Amino acid sequence: MHAVLALGANVGHRAATLRAAVDALTATDGITVDAVSTFVESAPVGAVPDQPDFLNAVALVTTTLGPHELLAAAHAVEAALGLDRSTKVPDGPRPIDVDVVAYGDVELDEDGLVLPHPRAHERAFVLGPWLELDPHARLPQGPVADLLARVAP
Numbered sequence: 001m002h003a004v005l006a007l008g009a010n011v012g013h014r015a016a017t018l019r020a021a022v023d024a025l026t027a028t029d030g031i032t033v034d035a036v037s038t039f040v041e042s043a044p045v046g047a048v049p050d051q052p053d054f055l056n057a058v059a060l061v062t063t064t065l066g067p068h069e070l071l072a073a074a075h076a077v078e079a080a081l082g083l084d085r086s087t088k089v090p091d092g093p094r095p096i097d098v099d100v101v102a103y104g105d106v107e108l109d110e111d112g113l114v115l116p117h118p119r120a121h122e123r124a125f126v127l128g129p130w131l132e133l134d135p136h137a138r139l140p141q142g143p144v145a146d147l148l149a150r151v152a153p
């Protein structure tokens with residue numbers, strides 16, 4: 001299955017951490033990283049505006065893992081790179097965040113996993129890097145190119 005992962009970091013050496021996350025994904029059984037976007041910087045979006053800017057990227061992967069296993073693998077990469085989920089503030093600062101944006105065309109909402117990611121369609125820091133890798137990418141809300149045009153200033 002093809003899947004789309006979003007990576008973000010705003011604490012520590014952000015670029016080094018994003019590279020380490022890609023390396024950790026590459027080293028994960030059942031995941032092949034096919035493409036990684038450029039790293040883009042953006043101001044924090046969401047409930048915590050007073051925090052450092054983020055560096056974000058998108059990775060396209062091919063995986064034999066199921067969607068829940070892929071989320072577990074993303075969480076394992078976060079933990080390996082120092083993310084302590086017990087102290088994580090929603091929308092707040094973090095050394096690394098790895099979200100599952102899409103898993104093929106699968107739509108589901110079960111056991112702590114919503115696919116596609118419920119906020120991906122309104123996040124330029126996801127849509128822009130994804131569009132760079134796949135000009136034909138789509139979400140249920142529409143083509144990623146159109147969604148980006150709608151949210152980008």
Ligand SMILES: Nc1ncnc2c1ncn2[C@@H]1O[C@H](COP(=O)(O)OP(=O)(O)OP(=O)(O)O)[C@@H](O)[C@H]1O
Nearest residue numbers: 089090091097099100101112113114115116117119
């Ligand atoms: N598609 C998804 N990708 C990642 N996490 C998801 C997804 N759908 C649901 N979740 C759930 O969301 C929970 C919180 O995720 P997380 O801690 O990454 O939130 P956040 O990064 O603060 O905010 P956001 O989810 O808006 O990026 C996770 O524990 C996970 O179970």
Ligand SMILES: Nc1nc2c(c(=O)[nH]1)N=C(CO)CN2
Nearest residue numbers: 008042043044045046054091
């Ligand atoms: N620019 C930007 N803002 C955010 C980000 C992020 O990755 N980039 N992640 C968040 C919570 O997941 C909240 N806000």
